[in-house]
Amino acid sequence: xxxxxxxxxxxxxxxxxxxxxxxxxxxxxxxxxxxxxxxxxxxxxxxxxxxxxxxxxxxxxxxxxxxxxxxxxxxxxxxxxxxxxxxxxxxxxxxxxxxxxxxxxxxxxxxxxxxxxxxxxxxxxxxxxxxxxxxxxxxxxxxxxxxxxxxxxxxxxxxxxxxxxxxxxxxxxxxxxxxxxxxxxxxxxxxxxxxxxxxxxxxxxxxxxxxxxxxxxxxxxxxxxxxxxxxxxxxxxxxxxxxxxxxxxxxxxxxxxxxxxxxxxxxxxxxxxxxxxxxxxxxxxxxxxxxxxxxxxxxxxxxxxxxxxxxxxxxxxxxxxxxxxxxx
Ligand code: PMV
Numbered sequence: 001x002x003x004x005x006x007x008x009x010x011x012x013x014x015x016x017x018x019x020x021x022x023x024x025x026x027x028x029x030x031x032x033x034x035x036x037x038x039x040x041x042x043x044x045x046x047x048x049x050x051x052x053x054x055x056x057x058x059x060x061x062x063x064x065x066x067x068x069x070x071x072x073x074x075x076x077x078x079x080x081x082x083x084x085x086x087x088x089x090x091x092x093x094x095x096x097x098x099x100x101x102x103x104x105x106x107x108x109x110x111x112x113x114x115x116x117x118x119x120x121x122x123x124x125x126x127x128x129x130x131x132x133x134x135x136x137x138x139x140x141x142x143x144x145x146x147x148x149x150x151x152x153x154x155x156x157x158x159x160x161x162x163x164x165x166x167x168x169x170x171x172x173x174x175x176x177x178x179x180x181x182x183x184x185x186x187x188x189x190x191x192x193x194x195x196x197x198x199x200x201x202x203x204x205x206x207x208x209x210x211x212x213x214x215x216x217x218x219x220x221x222x223x224x225x226x227x228x229x230x231x232x233x234x235x236x237x238x239x240x241x242x243x244x245x246x247x248x249x250x251x252x253x254x255x256x257x258x259x260x261x262x263x264x265x266x267x268x269x270x271x272x273x274x275x276x277x278x279x280x281x282x283x284x285x286x287x288x289x290x291x292x293x294x295x296x297x298x299x300x301x302x303x304x305x306x307x308x309x310x311x312x313x314x315x316x317x318x319x320x321x322x323x324x325x326x327x328x
Contacts, residue, residue: 003035003037004035006169009118012173013025014026016256018161021177025230026173032320034107035127040104088124114199114200115195116284120164122168124152161176194292195311197313200287233248249281249295250281261286275304
């Protein structure tokens with residue numbers, strides 16, 4: 001049996017604009033998906049997911065009597081998570097040349113599904129890493145990131161950037177621009193995450209921005225303004241200027257709202273964080289629902305979000321220095 005884990009991520013800057021060639025800066029966080037893989041005698045794939053959870057969001061899949069998940073999370077999300085594992089195993093069969101290999105796969109994740117924290121990328125990275133090692137092949141981090149990206153591309157029908165998968169495979173903060181992915185240095189950031197318990201439909205949100213951008217000049221300009229902010233954000237990261245980073249996060253949230261990808265609950269979490277004295281706050285990922293990220297070294301934002309109706313979970317996130325972790 002082999003076991004690997006991989007972290008989720010937040011976007012400090014650049015979501016949506018990255019789709020149009022602007023740079024983005026995601027950062028891995030210490031919330032992980034763990035995947036155990038055991039080779040089977042036959043060529044079947046059996047997937048079992050336990051604890052695809054953030055407190056209060058427990059998914060049992062494959063363990064129930066009728067085989068249906070018993071959960072609060074929309075069923076399509078759980079089925080999507082299973083689709084990613086199928087895709088990951090296809091990549092493993094291809095890269096190892098063992099087209100008939102079968103596996104028992106068990107997933108555990110403490111990254112909420114579809115909430116902008118890169119849960120699918122973490123599952124895919126950990127699954128590919130564990131399953132290749134189960135067949136005696138250890139991939140380089142770059143190859144792992146590439147195979148994970150190909151999986152997302154297949155499952156999401158051509159709509160994926162390299163940001164999530166590269167960040168999850170390598171850990172730390174990264175800069176992604178088109179196919180160019182690099183690790184960058186970042187200071188320890190006082191990250192607070194608020195989760196509204198929901199999820200956005202990434203494909204629909206990306207399509208919405210695309211049509212807005214083709215119809216209105218302001219939307220095209222907004223996308224390039226997000227890119228300008230990313231470049232300023234890189235300088236602020238180099239200078240460890242947390243106040244400037246917060247300001248730039250606030251600007252980004254405003255621009256993403258103008259593109260129509262925020263929501264009432266995301267806005268109210270962002271405002272609660274700002275009013276509590278955070279340096280800044282923004283939605284993270286595709287939007288529509290899910291998570292915000294705020295910068296606050298004090299406990300004030302956590303307290304404010306904990307008591308905010310509409311915020312289901314709040315937690316402080318450490319940056320994950322390490323990407324994929326080989327556990328067994
Ligand atoms: O919500 P997430 O973590 O899947 O992030 C989506 C980020 C987008 O820029 C909106 C799309 C993409 O593939 O980069």
